[in-house]
Amino acid sequence: MSTVIVLLGPPGSGKGTQAKRLVGVLGTPHVSSGDLFRHHLGEETELGLMAQAYMEKGELVPDDVTVKMVIERIGRADCESGVILDGFPRTLTQAEALDDALEDQGQEVTLVPLIDVSDEEVMRRLTARRVCRDCGAVYNLVFEPPREEGFCDVCGGELYQREDDNPETVKHRLYTYYKETSPLIGYYFAQDLLSRIDGEQSMEEVSEDLREAIEAVREEA
Numbered sequence: 001m002s003t004v005i006v007l008l009g010p011p012g013s014g015k016g017t018q019a020k021r022l023v024g025v026l027g028t029p030h031v032s033s034g035d036l037f038r039h040h041l042g043e044e045t046e047l048g049l050m051a052q053a054y055m056e057k058g059e060l061v062p063d064d065v066t067v068k069m070v071i072e073r074i075g076r077a078d079c080e081s082g083v084i085l086d087g088f089p090r091t092l093t094q095a096e097a098l099d100d101a102l103e104d105q106g107q108e109v110t111l112v113p114l115i116d117v118s119d120e121e122v123m124r125r126l127t128a129r130r131v132c133r134d135c136g137a138v139y140n141l142v143f144e145p146p147r148e149e150g151f152c153d154v155c156g157g158e159l160y161q162r163e164d165d166n167p168e169t170v171k172h173r174l175y176t177y178y179k180e181t182s183p184l185i186g187y188y189f190a191q192d193l194l195s196r197i198d199g200e201q202s203m204e205e206v207s208e209d210l211r212e213a214i215e216a217v218r219e220e221a
């Protein structure tokens with residue numbers, strides 16, 4: 001029985017952080033569409049360069065390319081016993097494409113935790129977010145500052161601010177979330193897959209609630 005978790009929530013709700021923590025619990029890979037795009041961009045692939053313009057504006061990369069990239073990733077052998085999806089799907093078209101692809105692989109979505117965070121909190125978190133250029137560790141200058149300003153605690157790499165974490169782009173990303181992604185709340189609610197998690201608790205408490213919600217559906221299965 002595979003476990004496919006779709007983490008839903010606005011940008012900055014902690015999906016990436018929580019997904020990384022869940023990897024240790026579930027033993028399944030974490031697939032982040034944003035990270036896949038950033039990887040392509042870093043390698044200057046055709047796909048990465050095409051996605052760049054959308055990412056910089058806080059808009060969604062077109063469904064066809066996004067679906068192709070993510071479905072190819074989750075079709076690999078390491079996702080046979082499940083996957084933790086972060087940032088995908090973000091539109092109804094993507095959600096339906098995911099359902100079809102999972103069905104072909106004999107899998108289905110197990111649970112969709114919705115990490116609830118207010119708009120004010122999203123703005124506060126994202127504009128203070130810094131990421132390590134070398135290992136990808138994420139810091140927050142307000143809640144989780146690095147020990148040495150500008151450098152990663154884990155590997156000593158240089159910290160940078162993502163281009164799309166400036167206030168104007170964050171506002172546009174939130175708008176895009178409401179317009180394009182929030183319909184997924186209804187889509188998964190109708191399938192009894194949605195589980196609301198209070199994303200403004202401590203990181204530990206959010207992890208605990210997530211673990212409990214996943215455990216509960218796995219026991220039912």
Ligand code: AMP
Nearest residue numbers: 033034054055059060061066087088090
């Ligand atoms: P994230 O790291 O999840 O905030 O994603 C960063 C950016 O990558 C987004 O603002 C989009 O431009 C693009 N992106 C990531 N995931 C998707 C997706 N599922 N559909 C379309 N665009 C995406």
